Amino acid sequence: MKAIEKILINNKAGKFVCVGLDSDIKKIPKILQSDKDAVYKFNSEIIEATKDYAAAYKINFAFYEQNGSKGLSELERTAELIPDNILSIADAKRGDIGNTSEMYARSVYEHFKFDSVTLNPYMGKDSLQPFLDYHDKLNFILVLTSNPGANDFEKLLLDNGKFVYQEILLKINQWNDHHNCGIVFGATKTEELKSNIKNFGELTVLLPGVGAQGGSMSDVKKVFKDNKRENYIVNVSRSIIYKSSDSDFAEAARNEIIALHQISY
Amino acid sequence: MKAIEKILINNKAGKFVCVGLDSDIKKIPKILQSDKDAVYKFNSEIIEATKDYAAAYKINFAFYEQNGSKGLSELERTAELIPDNILSIADAKRGDIGNTSEMYARSVYEHFKFDSVTLNPYMGKDSLQPFLDYHDKLNFILVLTSNPGANDFEKLLLDNGKFVYQEILLKINQWNDHHNCGIVFGATKTEELKSNIKNFGELTVLLPGVGAQGGSMSDVKKVFKDNKRENYIVNVSRSIIYKSSDSDFAEAARNEIIALHQISY
Numbered sequence: 001m002k003a004i005e006k007i008l009i010n011n012k013a014g015k016f017v018c019v020g021l022d023s024d025i026k027k028i029p030k031i032l033q034s035d036k037d038a039v040y041k042f043n044s045e046i047i048e049a050t051k052d053y054a055a056a057y058k059i060n061f062a063f064y065e066q067n068g069s070k071g072l073s074e075l076e077r078t079a080e081l082i083p084d085n086i087l088s089i090a091d092a093k094r095g096d097i098g099n100t101s102e103m104y105a106r107s108v109y110e111h112f113k114f115d116s117v118t119l120n121p122y123m124g125k126d127s128l129q130p131f132l133d134y135h136d137k138l139n140f141i142l143v144l145t146s147n148p149g150a151n152d153f154e155k156l157l158l159d160n161g162k163f164v165y166q167e168i169l170l171k172i173n174q175w176n177d178h179h180n181c182g183i184v185f186g187a188t189k190t191e192e193l194k195s196n197i198k199n200f201g202e203l204t205v206l207l208p209g210v211g212a213q214g215g216s217m218s219d220v221k222k223v224f225k226d227n228k229r230e231n232y233i234v235n236v237s238r239s240i241i242y243k244s245s246d247s248d249f250a251e252a253a254r255n256e257i258i259a260l261h262q263i264s265y
Numbered sequence: 266m267k268a269i270e271k272i273l274i275n276n277k278a279g280k281f282v283c284v285g286l287d288s289d290i291k292k293i294p295k296i297l298q299s300d301k302d303a304v305y306k307f308n309s310e311i312i313e314a315t316k317d318y319a320a321a322y323k324i325n326f327a328f329y330e331q332n333g334s335k336g337l338s339e340l341e342r343t344a345e346l347i348p349d350n351i352l353s354i355a356d357a358k359r360g361d362i363g364n365t366s367e368m369y370a371r372s373v374y375e376h377f378k379f380d381s382v383t384l385n386p387y388m389g390k391d392s393l394q395p396f397l398d399y400h401d402k403l404n405f406i407l408v409l410t411s412n413p414g415a416n417d418f419e420k421l422l423l424d425n426g427k428f429v430y431q432e433i434l435l436k437i438n439q440w441n442d443h444h445n446c447g448i449v450f451g452a453t454k455t456e457e458l459k460s461n462i463k464n465f466g467e468l469t470v471l472l473p474g475v476g477a478q479g480g481s482m483s484d485v486k487k488v489f490k491d492n493k494r495e496n497y498i499v500n501v502s503r504s505i506i507y508k509s510s511d512s513d514f515a516e517a518a519r520n521e522i523i524a525l526h527q528i529s530y
Contacts, residue, residue, distance in 0.1 A: 065376075072330075146362065
């Protein structure tokens with residue numbers, strides 16, 4: 001199934017929550033920490049408990065790479081746990097010269113077999129092209145991010161009156177011939193979301209920043225509803241997976257995703 | 266030894282070439298390809314043959330990550346081969362929200378124990394801060410890259426008359442309190458190098474793009490000489506490590522780095 005179809009089917013079923021598996025050995029419940037395969041076991045229980053409500057799972061490479069080859073082995077096995085009807089996102093923020101991006105694309109789409117990836121556009125189109133050449137995948141390109149530093153360069157004003165991130169948004173729309181582009185737009189930026197959503201075109205939107213970072217699920221849902229748009233997913237990481245630090249962590253994660261799923265606007 | 270000291274000592278000795286270990290199993294000599302530890306053996310021979318002339322070794326994570334946990338095991342062991350008096354660079358182009366960048370910094374500086382890293386500034390200062398908190402390391406932040414796509418966003422004109430990359434250069438100078446910042450500036454951009462070098466301040470410069478990408482070692486050396494500046498390194502990857510595809514590959518790599526080392530201006 002094409003990546004974009006997985007999102008559309010889940011959106012039609014009212015599912016908009018992406019579970020971020022930012023699984024850090026130091027933060028997972030103590031009862032698991034002594035297990036030599038702790039992170040994998042944690043992910044396995046979280047996925048099992050949340051899969052009826054998840055529109056996507058997002059795996060952040062940093063949390064695995066910090067443990068080198070052992071961490072990437074946990075990543076490989078976690079990626080295989082994601083049910084085939086739910087979008088898998090490699091949150092890697094990649095982007096490099098063409099020759100190198102080809103290797104990163106091979107990593108994410110052929111070795112780890114993800115449905116989609118997050119990409120950093122700073123180095124321009126040729127740095128993303130190897131990912132765009134995978135027509136059945138979905139490439140979420142950073143537009144306006146959820147962190148305070150988004151103001152430093154993403155919001156610099158250009159001589160044409162637009163912000164840098166708005167120029168990037170415009171270009172991504174032009175790169176979407178194969179309907180395999182999406183964007184990352186911070187859920188913490190409600191005002192910018194309202195004023196830019198009309199320029200999103202057909203692009204699928206991944207919105208991080210709800211929960212620990214302070215974004216509001218109901219605000220995001222309302223903006224999309226008001227603009228009669230679907231094909232978006234809202235990422236929540238820490239406030240689902242670390243909802244409880246006790247033995248009931250999986251049940252607590254399930255209750256949290258159900259609560260987020262039911263939020264109205 | 267601090268990362269910056271390694272560069273200064275090598276520069277004083279007339280060494281400016283960084284060897285890029287973009288080692289791809291498909292491109293290394295056929296005689297090694299059947300070995301089950303081929304990439305590691307290739308790297309080992311290349312480092313041994315070039316270490317008398319190298320100012321730095323740059324390992325591009327993409328080439329290893331494409332093979333998942335097995336690739337990262339090769340990366341771990343290759344990083345250990347780099348002599349302690351030569352700068353090791355993790356070419357990873359990282360940058361993410363603070364919480365995640367902390368994990369990437371832990372990966373590069375604590376797990377893999379590199380001296381330095383390449384970073385992507387798009388997400389702003391807080392996305393780089395966890396790397397900047399390592400005062401003895403050297404953080405090479407992308408300014409103007411060597412690829413054609415550098416024109417897409419890096420060279421957008423701002424309303425203050427500067428290009429985006431020039432605004433980023435200005436900010437990096439302000440972030441350099443601990444003398445642990447450097448910049449990436451494409452060796453393919455000689456005109457921009459000439460017109461911006463006066464604004465580099467104390468920043469160490471990593472210049473990729475000589476060789477396969479078309480940049481000229483002698484042009485780069487001349488610009489730095491004319492401006493009475495040291496503390497720079499010029500990366501060369503493919504045209505050193507793949508100089509010969511036969512059993513003499515290590516000797517050919519050595520001859521190539523000697524030739525690059527001796528280029529005058």
